[in-house]
Amino acid sequence: MRRARAFLEEGSQAGFFHCLSRVVDRRFILGDPEKETFRKILRQCETFYGVRVLTYCLMSNHFHLLVEVPEPQVLTEEEVLRRVSALYPQKFVTGLRNDLDTFRKAGLDSFAQDLLDSFTRRMWSLSNFMKSLKQRFSSFYNRNHERTGTLWEERFRSIIVEGEDRALLTMALYIDLNPIRAGLVSDPAEYRFCGYGEAVGGGEAARAGLSTLISWKTGPWKAIQAEYRRLLYSTGEESSIRKGFTRQEAAEVEAKEGHLPAGAALRHRIRYLSEGVILGSRAFIDRWIDHNRWRFGYRALNRVTGESPPALFGPEPLRAASE
Numbered sequence: 001m002r003r004a005r006a007f008l009e010e011g012s013q014a015g016f017f018h019c020l021s022r023v024v025d026r027r028f029i030l031g032d033p034e035k036e037t038f039r040k041i042l043r044q045c046e047t048f049y050g051v052r053v054l055t056y057c058l059m060s061n062h063f064h065l066l067v068e069v070p071e072p073q074v075l076t077e078e079e080v081l082r083r084v085s086a087l088y089p090q091k092f093v094t095g096l097r098n099d100l101d102t103f104r105k106a107g108l109d110s111f112a113q114d115l116l117d118s119f120t121r122r123m124w125s126l127s128n129f130m131k132s133l134k135q136r137f138s139s140f141y142n143r144n145h146e147r148t149g150t151l152w153e154e155r156f157r158s159i160i161v162e163g164e165d166r167a168l169l170t171m172a173l174y175i176d177l178n179p180i181r182a183g184l185v186s187d188p189a190e191y192r193f194c195g196y197g198e199a200v201g202g203g204e205a206a207r208a209g210l211s212t213l214i215s216w217k218t219g220p221w222k223a224i225q226a227e228y229r230r231l232l233y234s235t236g237e238e239s240s241i242r243k244g245f246t247r248q249e250a251a252e253v254e255a256k257e258g259h260l261p262a263g264a265a266l267r268h269r270i271r272y273l274s275e276g277v278i279l280g281s282r283a284f285i286d287r288w289i290d291h292n293r294w295r296f297g298y299r300a301l302n303r304v305t306g307e308s309p310p311a312l313f314g315p316e317p318l319r320a321a322s323e
Contacts, residue, residue: 044136
């Protein structure tokens with residue numbers, strides 16, 4: 001029996017999440033054209049559902065997303081139509097607008113509101129956002145590769161991430177370091193299918209997402225980029241068990257305070273933390289446990305001893321492996 005997905009507060013899907021989904025059989029089938037289309041659909045779904053993408057990474061057989069799901073908002077009719085236009089063809093939006101006008105002229109305002117509500121009820125939902133993203137891409141892929149059937153392996157995985165302190169930034173850095181860990185590029189700015197690479201290439205949505213992560217750094221994008229790049233290199237040094245930057249490469253970026261070499265921005269127009277349930281401070285995790293006790297047995301959440309099982313909670317048990 002499928003268990004309901006865990007969220008931070010009962011009755012609310014608001015929060016920050018790291019989402020991961022893999023291609024069925026983990027086949028390496030996503031090339032550059034597929035990744036371009038996936039990113040286009042990602043941005044369309046982001047607009048409609050109101051789920052903000054802070055950063056992401058599209059690999060050949062899986063993808064990572066770091067997203068913020070805000071609380072539901074009251075939207076004007078024009079804002080609903082703007083969001084609908086991001087996900088549906090213009091002919092559909094024109095028909096929807098005509099239906100709304102017809103209801104208004106007939107004095108059936110409640111019918112018009114019910115029609116708008118049929119769209120807004122789907123918004124601000126992580127599950128709806130991911131379902132639409134994966135289904136729409138699957139339809140595209142199957143149609144263009146003359147195949148049928150499921151494209152994705154099981155349900156997507158999600159980890160709740162604390163929005164304060166450094167948990168959110170740590171998650172973002174490891175997502176953007178995936179191409180480095182996999183040995184695809186030597187510089188994360190060269191990989192255009194991740195949040196950092198898109199931002200360096202001029203993507204406004206990607207830049208807005210990374211700016212949120214570097215909230216303490218004000219000023220132009222150049223300064224924010226430099227800070228994020230410096231953190232990427234200091235975090236991504238190689239070790240005996242995973243690929244990464246050499247100590248010399250990290251030192252060179254630090255010496256330049258994270259600034260890209262002249263002309264680099266123009267040239268770049270272009271499984272870490274995948275297991276577990278939640279990432280954050282002890283207080284943050286305890287609050288989540290209080291709202292999700294019913295999911296686990298008494299022993300697993302025995303508060304008398306003050307010990308939570310290391311296999312379930314906290315940043316330490318989350319298995320780190322590059323994919």
